[in-house]
Amino acid sequence: MPESPGSPPFNGAYASGAAPTNDAERPGRALGLIQEYIAAIVGVAAITFACWLLEPFIGYGSISLIYLLGVLLGGMMLNRGAVLIAAGLSALCWNFLFIPPLFTLHIAKVEDALTFATYFIVAITVGSLTAQLRAREHLAAQVQVAHESERLRKTLLDCVSHELKTPISAITAAGQELLRLLPDADQRAVLEQLATEICHGSQRLNRVVNNLLDMNRLESGVIQPKREWCDVRELLQSAVEIERDSIEGREVRLAVPNDLPLVLVDHALIEQAVAKLLANAGAHTPLRLPIELDAAYRNGELQLSVSDRGPGIPVGSNDRIFEKFYRGDDRKTGGLGLGLSIARGFVEAHGGHLTVEKRDGGGARFTIWLPVHISDSKEWEIPP
């Protein structure tokens, strides 16, 4: 089954109160599960009444065909259980009310017994077959809708990504080219400042676009970790490299045990999660205070923590800081407030979790907990 969080067009069509079983989930259905059973019983009762009126003219044998027609129609609209109930109930009604001796379940003639048995089997088979057929059709339609909405989402993302990033590329490239070609003129200082502004502006814009695209990818549930063997030290170093600008002026203390084995993780995803935590630490830590980056492996779990000496987490907002667009009390740090939320999303997409705690002596510590496989550090020496 394709994943479904990305296909909301569907949900509105479900009948309220329908139990979420495979049988009950039908698009565009007007009835709930209980109502379907009631409809089956009412339907049989209605047909029985009609047959009661018709019986003098057509004889009790033909009544079974009218019942069968009812079961067949039921199969097109109701779930399998309701159809089976309609089949069973109609067989009983026919026997009780129409087959002589009347008002008993006893059947006097052998041919009546034979017709009754045949009716019972045909009704149940037909009912169950039509219901199955419909379930299959429904599944195929659902798969198609899911594919379609996935295709639309991807097209939209690609488009937005392309349409926003192309002008950003142009601005970035133009700004940098301007900086590179600055003439030796009187205005040089002013020109340089303007070009630098263009570069910084486009960097910031690019960051926002990336965050929005990441958030969208997370919410549509399309992120599938691509695990590969990673050197944790290298992963942390490249995260520091990414955020070099936002943690400028603060010492980053990297502590990775020397015997930490290679781990099987999605390098890009976890590197981005660590980078978001670093950016957050950079935004809230006063200059010159260190940011500590630690790694440890215990009982099948990799722990990566980012600790700062900032103001810490306001009391009671431990969970709120991971919410989208939450920006803390000091709005001066800027940004959309998506960083921590994306970090948490990436970590959870990887089967892990992200926690935050108060540090002794002030500050906050964010820890990424990831279930990982480790390598036995195999070597494969080629012959000299």
Place this chain on the structure above:
Amino acid sequence: MKSARTALIIDDEKQIRRLLRVALEGADHQVYEADTGQAGLAEIVHRRPDVVLLDLGLPDMEGVKVLRRLREWSDVPVLILSVRDDAEEKVAALDAGADDYVTKPFDTAELLARIRVVQRRSLTETGEPVFASGRLCVDFAARQVKLDGQEVKLTPTEYALLRVLVQNAGKVVTHGQLLRTVWGEKAGSQAQYLRVYVTHLRKKLEIGTDAPRLIKTEVGIGYRLSTDAA
């Protein structure tokens, strides 16, 4: 205008083409443009450029398809321009014969450096017997590696790995290319060997640096031996 080299830009965005033209002309290239894959292929036949800058998201055909067609008859250096931050797509392009890539938004200085590197490859295909860059010196004939003039002992595997990176200095080399060249076809996707030996090499060659400066990781793609490490 003296133009020692020619470059062809295949990109459907006019603004990007204009900017690349300015940057490339500033770096003494004569520039041609094409806005579709078909037109690009025709221009390559017609102009015989020294380098091709190829956007992966073209309106008429996938960039990777352009590459495959092109590689049937030409070995012109190709630099991929991609807005999509998708490692798999880049690996596919590199495997299809691209020489390197830059992701938009790109740094013009970095782009020009990459263009220099991919063009240098085609000039020094025969190979110099000695490679020297920054603190590193590799003597291929003597199989000797020196760091700051001091000989560094490498195992045969470490040496083989370093040699591939050095021969492609400045260019990205994919995991697959490294595994195949060093361990042979049967190495397949056993990327953990690669990590282990890259870590070994870094321990021996990156002394006194807090982050890798010589062997750079390209996440999800491969490694690049940096030539600007001082």
